[in-house]
Amino acid sequence: MKAFVMKEIGKVAFLEKPIPEAGPNDAIVKTTAALVCTSDLHTVNGAIGQRKDLTLGHEATGIVYKVGSQVKLFKPGDRVSVGAITPDWGDIASQAGYPSQSGQALGGWKFSNTKDGVFAEYFHVNEADANLAKDS
Ligand SMILES: [Zn+2]
Numbered sequence: 001m002k003a004f005v006m007k008e009i010g011k012v013a014f015l016e017k018p019i020p021e022a023g024p025n026d027a028i029v030k031t032t033a034a035l036v037c038t039s040d041l042h043t044v045n046g047a048i049g050q051r052k053d054l055t056l057g058h059e060a061t062g063i064v065y066k067v068g069s070q071v072k073l074f075k076p077g078d079r080v081s082v083g084a085i086t087p088d089w090g091d092i093a094s095q096a097g098y099p100s101q102s103g104q105a106l107g108g109w110k111f112s113n114t115k116d117g118v119f120a121e122y123f124h125v126n127e128a129d130a131n132l133a134k135d136s
Pocket residue numbers: 037038039040058059084
């Protein structure tokens with residue numbers, strides 16, 4: 001699949017990447033719309049440090065392509081939106097009411113920070129039942 005990436009600080013490009021795989025609680029979403037945010041520009045300009053071939057983007061809608069074996073609320077073909085913050089909802093910070101700090105400082109912000117973002121033909125969503133919303 002095609003992905004729009006940060007090659008390194010100050011450099012972007014399109015790259016060919018494999019379609020991501022879903023773990024048991026995850027979904028793979030086919031992107032239908034994704035928005036550029038000033039955070040993407042700050043990221044490319046080095047605000048969060050060096051990233052190598054990291055897919056940019058953290059705000060998107062799409063169609064569910066695959067779900068893991070434990071996903072109950074979504075199925076392939078569902079139209080969905082996903083937020084920029086996709087916490088691990090069972091961790092201590094999330095359970096205490098601070099999901100954006102899931103796992104570490106700003107750990108709920110995964111897309112285009114600690115994992116590939118949504119500027120690609122497909123993207124991965126952890127804990128799909130909690131981190132996706134159905135579009136009607
Ligand atoms: Zn944003």
